[in-house]
Amino acid sequence: MTHEHLIACHECDLLLRPPELEPGGVARCPRCGATLFKSAHRSQERALAFTVSAIILLLLANFFPIMGLQIGGSYVSCTLSSAALMLYHEGMQELGILVLITTVIVPTVQMLIMLYVLLPLSLGYLPPRIPDMLRMLNILRPWSMVEVFMLGILVSLTKLAAMATVIPGIALWSFAVLMVLMTAAMSSFNPRQIWLQLPLENP
Numbered sequence: 001m002t003h004e005h006l007i008a009c010h011e012c013d014l015l016l017r018p019p020e021l022e023p024g025g026v027a028r029c030p031r032c033g034a035t036l037f038k039s040a041h042r043s044q045e046r047a048l049a050f051t052v053s054a055i056i057l058l059l060l061a062n063f064f065p066i067m068g069l070q071i072g073g074s075y076v077s078c079t080l081s082s083a084a085l086m087l088y089h090e091g092m093q094e095l096g097i098l099v100l101i102t103t104v105i106v107p108t109v110q111m112l113i114m115l116y117v118l119l120p121l122s123l124g125y126l127p128p129r130i131p132d133m134l135r136m137l138n139i140l141r142p143w144s145m146v147e148v149f150m151l152g153i154l155v156s157l158t159k160l161a162a163m164a165t166v167i168p169g170i171a172l173w174s175f176a177v178l179m180v181l182m183t184a185a186m187s188s189f190n191p192r193q194i195w196l197q198l199p200l201e202n203p
């Protein structure tokens with residue numbers, strides 16, 4: 001019995017047999033030129049390294065102040081969760097919850113799932129329920145909005161700077177780096193390679 005692993009181009013739906021790649025190579029669709037997948041050469045180790053770093057930065061971003069404001073003689077600072085809580089108590093419940101979900105909860109769950117999948121694989125064994133985890137990652141992807149949040153903060157910083165002295169906090173810098181690290185982790189993460197490592201359930 002042969003297993004024909006055909007893949008479809010996500011741009012033009014051309015069905016093709018995945019080409020063999022040399023380390024570091026990229027497979028492109030012969031019809032439309034879209035990137036199909038990249039060689040898995042060391043991509044799992046890379047994704048794991050980015051994921052671990054992102055988790056450390058998530059901690060920094062959540063437990064240190066995002067920014068401090070100096071108005072006259074008084075100084076106030078807030079962390080991300082205290083800002084979300086403030087929105088909640090100021091009558092913007094939906095916004096507060098949305099900020100918390102898109103900038104704290106979803107990115108944390110995403111990175112923990114990637115750690116759950118990648119760490120055991122790098123040690124040479126398959127953790128249970130990988131297919132569920134990979135599906136979960138796909139569902140969560142559109143809900144992770146660290147970049148949007150960062151943009152929002154920068155806009156409000158420039159506005160606030162006219163009224164008060166704004167002191168950027170550790171969390172703000174952490175968010176900037178986190179944004180880059182999460183993108184790097186996601187782009188080195190190669191679900192196809194992981195699917196290929198799974199035993200076939202329905203032979």
Ligand SMILES: [Zn+2]
Pocket residue numbers: 009010011012013014029030031032033034
């Ligand atoms: Zn194509």
